[in-house]
Amino acid sequence: MVKSAVIQDTEAKILAAAGEVFREKGRDGAKMQEIADAAGINKAMLHYYFRSKDQLFETVFTQAAQHFFEKLNGILNADKTLFEMIHLLCGAYLTMATENPHFPLFIIGESNRNAEGFMKKIFSLKAKKPEFTRFKKLVQDEINLGHINNVKPEQIIMNILSLCIYPAMAKPMMKMGLGLTEKEFDSAIEERKQSIADLIIGSIRKN
Amino acid sequence: MVKSAVIQDTEAKILAAAGEVFREKGRDGAKMQEIADAAGINKAMLHYYFRSKDQLFETVFTQAAQHFFEKLNGILNADKTLFEMIHLLCGAYLTMATENPHFPLFIIGESNRNAEGFMKKIFSLKAKKPEFTRFKKLVQDEINLGHINNVKPEQIIMNILSLCIYPAMAKPMMKMGLGLTEKEFDSAIEERKQSIADLIIGSIRKN
């Protein structure tokens, strides 16, 4: 166990390469040969470690979902006020979507393709599925205190997810549609880091 | 030319079937056999009419984009006030996304896969690419009149698109994540038809 930390073992290399290719090309568009090339190893190794393309995909997908859920649960269960939590959620989602723009499309595509299987997978993860019960309670408390309007917590969640994730995942189309350069688009996204949480809060706060 | 209007010609049948399958399964996930079955014709016919799978996809994609752009241009160039136009845009996008939830994923996936080719395709359409110049002017006018805050029109567009499209395209994941039944989710979307435009307008209107 004195292996250099720089040199990943083969399994890790495969998972990293497969993750990238699957996210970019999708489950069907990704080819085993391309994954092998990206990992710098032979195609036969993929089968040696993961048996089949399906199994490799499942592993990659599960790992990605798990990683994200852990992060999310950290926020949703933190001891914060509603407004603080909205800020944190917006920051986390925006950062995730910006750094890894293919990830949301990847997840959504898979959940659309096979909703039942998707659900089963999610529920069998070690990391618990994100729980919004605490968030919902915070919303209800603020309503009772008269601080915010009588809104459904689900709508707030939908708004946060939409505003944070969509622009990043649709970047090429957005850039083109709005006629923005790469730089202009990136700075537009940067602006949103400040504005989205305020927009959400402004829309529910009682004046 | 006394053919019954009910019986579509083969080419139209193919395009309809291919559109459905491509949107649902994606460019790579869709199989020619499945398209042929959906169209109720033989696989060889697909090649007779469209030469190759690639060409069939391009035709379907272009046609879909064109149809949507025409609708959008109708709104963007209409003689309306800014607030009216925001309401119309939200309605059009929400309806589109709800009735055809696979369409946005389809377009975004393709534009991510090949941004340059996507742009070339769009620009060569008969229907002009949607122009936001008039929308931008309306925003600037309202800013000058002191009716709304000094916001960038691009941010408004991003917000409209995000809030309307994302929840519908991510329906299975949303349902699961929020623990909603089909019925509950649909009524949540229905609520948004009333609330989204108001949310957008509320976020920019000067009080």
Place this chain on the structure above:
DNA sequence: GTCTATAATTTGATAGAC
């Protein structure tokens, strides 16, 4: 134009040497 049968190609998967 439409079909059946078949060719050609791509791609996932395995066998077997090292």
Place this chain on the structure above:
DNA sequence: GTCTATCAAATTATAGAC
């Protein structure tokens, strides 16, 4: 564990009869 060579299956594409 890793590679080369090869197989097997799936899928696109075409040939040719009607």
